[in-house]
Amino acid sequence: MRGSDERSGSLFSYVDLEARVRKDHPLRPIRALVDEALAAMAREFAGMYSGLGRPSIAPEKLLRAMLLQAFYSIRSERQLMERLEFDLLFRWFVGLGIDDVVWDHSTFSKNRDRLLDGDVAARFLAVVLAQPRVKRLLSSDHFSVDGTLIEAWASMKSVKPKEASSGGSDLSHRPPNDGGRNAEVDFRGEKRSNETHASTTDPDARLYRKGPGMETRLAFMGHTLMENRSGLLVDARLTRVSGHAERVAALAMIEARADRPGAITLGADRGYDAEDFVNELRAMNVRPHVAQNLTRRGGSAIDGRTTRHRGYAASQRIRKRIEEGFGWMKTVAGLDRPMVRGIDRVGWAFTFAAAAYNLVRLPKLLAETR
Secondary structure, eight states, X not given: OOOOOOOOXXXXXXXXXXXXXXXXXXXXXXXXXXXXXXXXXHHHHHHTSOSSSSOOOOHHHHHHHHHHHHHTTOOOHHHHHHHXXXXXXXXXXXXXXXXXXXXXXXXXXXXXXXXXXXXXXXXHHHHHHHSHHHHTTOOSSEEEEEEEEEEOSSOGGGEEEGGGGGTOOOOTTSOOOOSOTTOOOOOTTOOOOTTXXXXXXXXXXXXXXXXXXXXXXXEEEEEEEEETTTOOEEEEEEEEOOTTHXXXXXXXXXXXXXXXXXXXXXXXXXXXXXXXXXXXXXXXXEEEEEOOOTTSTTOOSOOHHHHTSHHHHHHHHHGGGHHHHHHHHHHTSSTXXXXXXXHHHHHHHHHHHHHHHHHHHHHHHHHHTO
């Protein structure tokens, strides 16, 4: 018998969101990990809000919604609020009832900015990894480090001479603006560098080119530290781009973990093969399992003292897994070119994406250890 196509609205709703999400849904174990981490951060959240005034969006709900934005590649807050309006799975994960009103996208953004004032993203990453069942998966002896370019949300046309703001630069070689939003600009013959030019859209971004023959882009440099047992990211930081940014960030991330009696190892690609970096690691009792750069003038800083051990070959094999985290953060979580500006906002988004990557991988890792 053919069913009817008639539509009728309901005055009352008896939908149980818990029953609508199947028991084996991948978000269920992630939600349990997230709730445990957020409960551990309750006192920190309480200190960020005043006891007076109108209640704002709960920070727990804000962070759950932002995790969904990373998991499902939702590009903007406006799209996220639209998805929350009709998606029962999203409402269940965030903690909204079936009849609860979804926030306006501008209200969501303003409340989210409050979390930028505290180091919430880094704290959330640390609290997730500190859970007893997760901590058992982590190695405390063997790590890998790497960096990646994060393209800034700014056009190359926004790069102008620093004197232009005071009216002291001659831009007469450029064609006049015809009044459009995206006017033609001729950069031919103009030399641009970070010393003389800056972006008017995102002054924190820097011009950077990865190698000869490659295009120059406005970018930041993201750095992550991975433990080698399960391939989870245990630290994430964002810096301005420079030739030494990767090595400086690597030393800062590994320093706290090197404060122990026994030696630890740090794997890295050949971009970290510099004598000063290797010597700094050895001074901290960190064995530099860095790939040899045999094309470098003066030879590699890594010699037979390191390469003769079997652990060196193992570190070189495992360290490549850190690229999986970068790939997920850029393609799925939207960090290839995040729609935020400023080193603080981009850094917050980068660290939070690292925590989201760990949460995606943890359910399978925890199931394998049962």
